[in-house]
Amino acid sequence: MIYSDRPEYEDAERKPLLKFVPSTAEKILDVGCHRGGFGMSIKAMRPAEIWGVEPDRDAAEVAIKRLDHVIIDYFCAENPIPDRYFDLITFNDSLEHMSEPVQALNLAKTKLKSDGRIHCCVPNMRQIDNLEHLIIDKDWCYEDQGIRDRTHLRFFTEKSIVRLFHETGFTVIQIIGINESWWNSEKLFRRIIFRLFPKYTYDMRYTQFLVIAKL
Numbered sequence: 001m002i003y004s005d006r007p008e009y010e011d012a013e014r015k016p017l018l019k020f021v022p023s024t025a026e027k028i029l030d031v032g033c034h035r036g037g038f039g040m041s042i043k044a045m046r047p048a049e050i051w052g053v054e055p056d057r058d059a060a061e062v063a064i065k066r067l068d069h070v071i072i073d074y075f076c077a078e079n080p081i082p083d084r085y086f087d088l089i090t091f092n093d094s095l096e097h098m099s100e101p102v103q104a105l106n107l108a109k110t111k112l113k114s115d116g117r118i119h120c121c122v123p124n125m126r127q128i129d130n131l132e133h134l135i136i137d138k139d140w141c142y143e144d145q146g147i148r149d150r151t152h153l154r155f156f157t158e159k160s161i162v163r164l165f166h167e168t169g170f171t172v173i174q175i176i177g178i179n180e181s182w183w184n185s186e187k188l189f190r191r192i193i194f195r196l197f198p199k200y201t202y203d204m205r206y207t208q209f210l211v212i213a214k215l
Contacts, residue, residue: 030092105165105168128190130147161175177208
């Protein structure tokens with residue numbers, strides 16, 4: 001399992017994801033915690049023991065000052081992470097950076113309590129801007145950040161990320177569209193296709209999907 005060298009990402013608290021963190025989650029593992037902004041935001045709301053895993057040393061050194069435990073490494077079986085310990089494990093835009101997401105999810109299963117949950121946020125390949133880039137521009141141009149981040153190793157749609165969780169033995173409780181981004185007043189055809197074909201276009205509104213799953 002590897003991550004590619006990453007660009008300089010924003011130190012984000014990820015407000016759209018914070019509201020889904022269960023109030024009962026006292027021990028949380030954030031896989032790909034970066035500088036620890038997400039975990040720090042949870043701690044600002046209530047007491048919680050936050051662990052992080054982050055392979056970028058510069059980012060992890062910042063996270064160490066914010067979280068309870070930070071492992072500077074890839075998420076792998078060799079990490080000193082206790083088994084059956086966590087109420088919640090989060091993959092906030094980190095699973096797509098891994099060459100072996102099945103391996104990562106199987107490892108996460110060993111770290112969760114029996115009633116624990118996984119929250120996994122991934123970019124949506126069917127987001128309307130990305131589809132236009134493919135269909136109209138007839139191109140696939142990598143960028144420093146976003147859906148076509150040049151360090152992404154895996155790509156997901158709503159359907160495929162749910163299938164991945166089912167195939168690895170999880171029960172998907174909910175899948176939620178995150179960061180709705182589609183409206184452009186100069187592209188009125190978007191309004192037309194969303195209205196005429198809601199069954200086939202609803203997922204194209206969202207930049208990411210959040211999967212909430214349990215064992």
